[in-house]
Amino acid sequence: MTRDRKEERTGFQESAAYHPDYDLQTDFVMVYGIDDTMPERIQTWKEKGYIVHLMTGVAWGTYNSYLDGEVDGRSHWDEAQMDRHGEMILHGDQPVIPYMVPTISFGRYIADRIRIAVDAGVEAIHLEEPEFWVNGGYSEAFKREWQLYYKEPWIPPHASPDAQYRASKLKAYLYTRVLDRLCAEMKDYALRRYGRVLRFYVPTHSLINYTQWRIVSPQSGLLELPSIDGYIAQIWTGTSRTPNVYEGVRKERTFETAYLEYGIMQELVRGTDRRMWFLHDPIEDNPNHTWTDYKQNYLKTVVASLLHPGVAHYEVSPWPRRIFKGTYPSDHGSGKEHIPADYATTLLQVMHTLGNMDQDVIETEGDSLQVGVLIADSAMFQRMKPDPKAPEAGKYDGTDPEGFQENGDTELLDFSPFYGLALPLLKHGIPVRPLQLDNVRRYPGYLASYRALVLSYEFIKPEYPDIHYALAQWVHDGGALIYVGDDSDPYHGIRGWWNHNGKDSKVGDNETTYISPRAHLFEQLGLEGMGEGVHRIGKGAVCWLDEHPASFSLSKTGADRLRQSVKETLQTLHGPDLQWHPKPYFKIKRGPYIIASALDESVNDERLVIPGPVVDLFDSKLPVLRQVALNAGEQALLYDVEAGRPPVGEVSVMAASSRIEGLSKSAAGFRFVAKGPANMQAAARLYCPAEPISAHYVVQDQAIPAIWEWDPESMTVLLRYEHGNENNAELHVNWAPNS
Template sequence: MSRDRQEERTGFQESAPYHPDYDLQTDFVMVYGIDESMPERIKQWKDKGYIVHLMTGVAWGEYNDYLDGEVDGIPHWDEAQMDRHQQMILHGNKPVIPYMVPTISFGRYLAERIRIAVDAGVEAIHLEEPEFWVNGGYSEAFKREWQLYYKESWIPPHASPDAQYRASKLKAYLYTRALDRLCAEMKDYALQRYGRVLRFYVPTHSLINYTQWRIVSPQSQLVELASIDGYIAQIWTGTSRTANVYEGVRAERTFETAYLEYGVMQELVRGTDRRMWFLHDPIEDNPNYTWADYKQNYLKTVVASLLHPGVAHYEVAPWPRRIFQGTYPTEEGSGKERIPADYATTLLQVMHTLGNLDQNVTEMNKDPLQVGVLIADSAMFQRMKPDPEAPNPGKYDGTDPEGFQEEGDTELLDFSPFYGLALPLLKHGLPVRPLLLDNVRRYPGYLAPYRVLVLSYEFIKPQYPDVHYVLAQWVQEGGALIYVGDDSDPYHDIRAWWNLDQEEGRSGTKYHSPREHLFEQLGLKEKAGGAHRIGKGGIVWLNEHPAEFTRSRAAADRLRQSVHDIIAALNPPAIQWEPRPYFKMRRGPYIIVSTLNESVSEEPLVISGPVVDLFDSKLSVLSQVVLKPGEQALLYDVESGRPATGEVSLIAASSRIESLSESGTGFQFLAKGPARLQATARLYSKVKPVSAHYMVQGQAVSAAWEWDPDSQTVLVQYEHGNENNTEVHVRWSS
């Protein structure tokens, strides 16, 4: 498991100066924030052997010197995002930190601040969370941008569906422009000044979450920017625990939501040379949960991410200081407590295991069926009720779920049109992948791996008509398309390419909805709903709104039956879908499993050993694992991972293990990790040990150890030293 830090497989972000208590010993660290302390913080982490990146907010931050006019003598408070009541949309109150309209002037300000980080020697820059809230679009700066972009006077976004759609489209463009200009300028500066190729990444929530929380961001538009080198998929319990509705029940479904979120983020890099890190967070921005709650949901997100083997790089934690130094409510509600010792050990085990997940993949239950549910950036553009008299919906960021209960807001937050298409299939064990509709026109063969697609234009809109030519060809060549929609969405009437005769000075064929144009390409202009054979493929039209499939089990069954029927009609011998209540995958010696509740069976899933439980702080060797519905596991297959030569080899550890060596009398290694934390390591050992110790300030301290004769492995327990380095010695003989 030893690796070069240059691989940058694992990293974390931290705004505080270096401290041994949260030195996670990953490959790189993202120093957060561009205040006056930034150069010194960069130096501190670099001196500890880290590859150092910089991260800062591109939509918000402590940029009050710019807002107050200290930078250029011109106040810029009119560039704060504003809602229709002329209230600033804030990220923080002390000091006042508004979300920004990314003007040209604001981009210049960020460039000058980031230039200091380039001078300090960082190797990469992360411009975090380009976010424009749906209920924004009322500031003077935004009105000016509207006039320049649309060449017409500003229209209040709440005035009509068309105004809302156009406002959101402009918001996405503004952040695309800001990122492209900023990244290109700083790359040019670094290369000319230092001969260094600077890399730029965008840490961003998933398209699913941004749509659900009603935030606009560039998302797949970033694929078209040559200046962007990759992304961090900011998916964690705070996004994935957002409730949705399935079979009539609104509830948190953290695993399922995370699975879909990581899936759509993988689509930003599939088939490209760009880097993607999947993020996990052992806690979240809402500080009101217990450690037990945080742990349960954290493990769900980890397993959900590992079931997407196209990515093997991870941000193991944002803000480790708040994990290892913060306090959270006790189970009894009598106060707050720091992280339990065994959970801290488990966290570190998982974090270091993540650095070794670049493994060959074997699907343990092979299923040739690949199903895509299409989604697009335009989902973010129509997330306001088209009623000028409706109350202005508030800002939801996951930190106050109980307080977001205004009339109609909860239903809008559910994002049922999407989940109505995805959850009925996912809950029955079908590996659903959210696919980016806009990528259909970007990448030839983008749809080739998929045999079944599910599409609805009731919550997304195609930006260009040529996607329909690709979809029609895919169906002709054997694809099965399930279209769900009743043309009831008021956003069908926006000014768009399918409404050409509504645009001034233009004429052409008018379609009531983009579905009509798609069906025309499929030869279905005059045909009604139901199933239709087209070439080697076919289409099923379910003439109802996709949100209906969240309302009951019978409704979910109708969607599932449509998938079964079209599969049977088109390719009976080639494709089979056997519903199952779990997902299971092997990546090298690692077995990743999630069982499903609300599924086809309540029977537990049994996995035979010997396996090491990587979610157990003692790294127990188990002869079998029994998982009840809704549980997850990350296991190490002892026999699959055993070294062929029989030498000492590491299975897992809650430390970064270096300098592992053996001699005739035993073996030793150097363990690195956060100071004073209890640590464990399990290793293959051809001989039963007789003793173990670790060094503390030059003195040998006896280490607890446990031999497992059946697996021929030994568990060693020790403590990280004050300086994060611990020498561990295991003896076979004295």
């Protein structure tokens, strides 16, 4: 459990100065916000041994001095994002905080603010949530940017599918531009003035969530910026509980949605040297749920993230102050209450476990089949209904789902074309992975590890035709492609490369105009004139399902049809020896850790039984169990007692709700220092070569008896103690009288 802070495996963000009540003892802290108190806040965390980063918004913030013209003498309110009714798009309920159009002038203003943080000595800067709302694009600043970018007069985005698509592409470009300029300029400044190599990261929601919530962001476009060092995957209960439709039922599917969200974010770093932190939030921005609700959904997101072993760094919490000091609805309906003590202990256990997830041995239960479902940045570009007379949906950010539903806007959050392709496979335990279509042309061999791909252009569009050359080659080399689509999407008619940008002029030597990108892809595959069904192509095969992908979300019959089509296409290549084993769960091992999720709405409702001895890391009591049985819809994070056992005679930490330092053994017993939030109930289970005869902990020079339990079968001891006011306790465990 011990680790070097320099590895930056775990961190959190906090806007307040250091306080012992939410000292989580992670490796680094992201001090949030730039104001007059920032240098002092940074210093308070540094003094406690933290590596300090800075986080600030890049789309919204307290920019009134800039907006009012105090910075340069010119008002900048025309740079606020605006909807078609002339209303500013605001962050939260505060009327003075609009989302911004990232102009050149705005970029200079943000650079001047960030320079203060660089001078304060932070080691890295996080520019979070570069967001442009789909229903924006009407401010005067945006109209100017349109004219400069497209070299034509501005067109209202709601006027046509083409106008909406072009507006969204411009929105993504503008945030890519401002991030590129900001990061490059500040890196140069830090190195030139201080000799310090500054790092820049972008905390961002997933492509899936931004598309569903109708927000445009750079996403994979950031891969082309050399000044970006990595990302935080801002995925949590608030994003993942957004309802979706499967087999005709619309409801929250937090685990499945989170699994897909973390999966697509992993694609931003796969095969690169960039860093990705997966975020979890023990509560969420919506303050109206109960503690039980928060906990159940938090555990679902943790397990979903751990099923992606390509990432082993985590933001364990945003805003720990609101978790450990805030109040939320009681489970008993009696007003609001502080966090239950057992949930607080569980949280700390999970947070410290996350710092140990970089394991060399990864074991996945089941076959090696991986199915990729392709999605692209362009999914964000076509999230407005192409009817200029249709009512405009409000802004949805997850904080008021009831209000959004009351306004009749719920269906506008549907992302059924994607979920209709992904959930039928995921719900049957097939390891489906969202793949970034844009990466196909960025990285040779990007698709090599996949035997089957599912693709539809009814909700995304390929930005370049050479993507099809790579896909065709992948199929010829033995891949199985399932294409789903009936060419009914109105966005096929936008000005695209497949239709000569809406003009008669030819592109290169190609004078052919295609009704959709699918037609061009099928030409490369040699499928012109072919109908539905499975077709052999070289060593591979293509299956065409000539219907809209959303239809596969509407019924069990539709979901079964998609599953069967994937299976039949693979069987065409591999015959009856194909390993196709639907199962109602996912389970992997990362070193001694067992991560499992039993699926509901699956092939059956059988319980998933995991043999022991294992320690339940989601239980504040850290019990040693002979077996664990998960019902449908339940998740587990377990420690395999035998897999993690140290050499005979050694003491080793299995799990703890504290940061453990200075573990040492003597002839009489062992001791260590446990660090964590002040006065918090804490627990640790350790391998112990002999049964203890006594245990105590020392806080502020006072010895206090520790509660301890010996488990003779596992040869482990459970210790219960509290962190003192100074955030640490020294534990002493004796198995022999002191010599």
